[in-house]
Amino acid sequence: MSSDDETPSVAARDDLAGVVDLFDWLSRDELSRALSELAFKQRAEVDEEAIAAAIDVAVAEYALAPAPPEALSEGGETPESGHERDTDGDALALAVGPAAFPSLPDDAADLPHILDIPERGVDREALSSAVLDRLSTDATRAIEAEDAARLETLADVTYDVEAWAPVDADGIRERIVDALDS
Structure with a gap:
């Protein structure tokens, strides 16, 4: 997920955006879980620090955008809680940002079948x-x-x-x- 200099590549950021785009939005924790599932399917080691760093870079460079609660819907309704910024940021909801060109990494199309995430939308x-x-x-x-x-x-x-x-x-x-x- 990262290059030799430990900075996630543009392709990696676009892959993150592609995974988020499958669901319209994901919390950081859900995105990390999705990337771990992909690593498992690809028989690769899961590096939680690299995943967190890649998400941080994607947010900093606007490939992923923190989404306010009023922009989110889940199952046709606005989520009640759990998707606002908390102290460690794991529940922060992320949507595809303006600097992304979403792409799907190998096996990502299977994620909606693997993860138990309800239908979602973004205003x-x-x-x-x-x-x-x-x-x-x-x-x-x-x-x-x-x-x-x-x-x-x-x-x-x-x-x-x-x-x-x-x-x-x-x-x-x-x-x-x-x-x-x-």
């Missing part, structure tokens, strides 16, 4: 609003930290998010470009 409007808010917050932090590499990544995400949802990220992009140019 794209609520999710895109949350992603745009997160992008603005991340841009502010990167500007304050003078983190040019992060700002470059976030500048790319501003274009991705506009292609992914009917939102306007011009203001965020302008702040990022101004910070990079100064």
Whole structure:
């Protein structure tokens, strides 16, 4: 799941997004369990730390998006609890983000038959609003930290998010470009 430098590849992030896309959204714990099942089916070792790192990178790079409870449905209803951010983040609900090109890893098509996960849905409007808010917050932090590499990544995400949802990220992009140019 990772390359020689221990940074998950773009393909790995897109595979994570593909697994999430099978279900519309998954908690971190459910995604970890799904990836462990895939490793088992592929007769590979399960490296929980590598799985956690890959999920963290996918979230940081907007391939996976933390989804607010109001964006989630389960079995036709909004989940009552258990899918909000908790202290260790395992129950955090994740949906496919704007920087993903979801792909399915080998044997992933079997996951809906293996995992006991009810039918789910994501309200794209609520999710895109949350992603745009997160992008603005991340841009502010990167500007304050003078983190040019992060700002470059976030500048790319501003274009991705506009292609992914009917939102306007011009203001965020302008702040990022101004910070990079100064």
